[in-house]
Amino acid sequence: MAAAILDGKAMSEDLRSGIARRVEKLKEAGIRPGLAVILVGDDPASEIYVRNKGKGCEEVGILSETVRLPAETTQEALEKEIDRLNRDDRIHGILVQLPLPGHLDEEAALARILPEKDVDGFHMINAGRMMSGVKGVVACTPKGALHMIKTTGLDLSGKEAVVIGRSNIVGKPMAMLLLRENCTVTICHSRTKNLAEHTRRADILVAAVGKAGFVTPDMVKPGAIVIDVGINRVDGKVLGDVDFDGVKEVAGWITPVPGGVGKMTITMLLDNTVEAAERKRELAARG
Ligand code: NAD
Secondary structure, three states, X not given: OOOEEOOHHHHHHHHHHHHHHHHHHHHHOOOOOEXXXXXXXXXXXXXXXXXXXXXXXXXXXXXXXXXXXXXXXXXXXXXXXXHHHHHOOOOOEEEEOOOOOOOOOHXXXXXXXXXXXXXXXXXXXXXXXXXXXXXXXXXXXXXXXXXXXXXXXXXXXXXXXXXXXXXXXXXHHHHHHHHHOOOEEEEEOOOOOOHHHHHOOOOEEEEXXXXXXXXXXXXXXXXXXXXXXXXEEEOOEXXXXXXXXXXXXXXXXXXXXXXXXXHHHXXXXXXXXXXXXXXXXXXXXXX
16 A cells, blocks of 8 residues: 655645744734844755745744855854844844855854754754753754654654664754654664665654665565655756655655655744744743
8 A cells, every 4th residue: 555645735834824823922922033044155955945934934924034145255254144143132043054155164153153043953052952852942854854753643652763864954863853752763874784674674764865766665664654854956856865656655654855854844944933932032021
């Protein structure tokens, strides 16, 4: 039997109406959540992401500001801009669109954002909080992917979860979130030997590799939840890391690309921005 589709578009619509209601509530208290996105240079893929983020903000009533800086921007100028947004009371979330041009220090730029405004969850403090199981900002893509996994209604405790990819923005935080759900987690990467032996054990398989069609049906356990994080542009088409047509005949659940995790990532960014505004309000109320 073909897998059930985990539809990121439908899930996002549902979640976004809840987020819009929270924005309304904040507005009644005189607060409009604000998100600032810094875009350095003119990478076409980044342009699309930034536009979609702006549209998402508009949809739920979040104030959105895009700061465009030229490709030759210096580290000092970039950090000055981050400092300005850190001080701006209208802005609750700051996101530096990655990748930055090669001459800029990504790590230093991310570290410059106030942790409470780091809605991407990439700041060391937030990454550390997640590692330690302390409440903090959770990175948008893994947060969205976990939401999708949970909609299956399966009890995740004790399940075998395999994450392919160990990046700081997807693979590692994804693995931590699954660990928090009491899964038995394996992280695979470019040096993993006999990859398929690992993936075939997975009740939950997350692919965050960056190679179109990398996960083939023979690598998947029948009935597994397969989450495709990959976004690969091939001949003008957007393809995932999973061979969707083949794998959907084996898996129990599968996310499509497009219309899967990517859509949820932006929704979680909106969620994190509203959460940041709610947290600020709570702190102010406590004095
Ligand atoms: P990355 O390049 O930082 O990491 C890729 C990982 O894949 C690495 O850890 C590497 O070890 C592993 N890998 C590479 N070749 C492998 C192989 N042959 N076998 C096993 N592992 C292998 O990429 P990333 O930033 O983690 O992104 C991964 C993919 O997810 C990309 O396609 C990216 O565009 C996409 N992405 C999507 C979203 C979204 O919103 N859906 C967000 C972020 C990234």
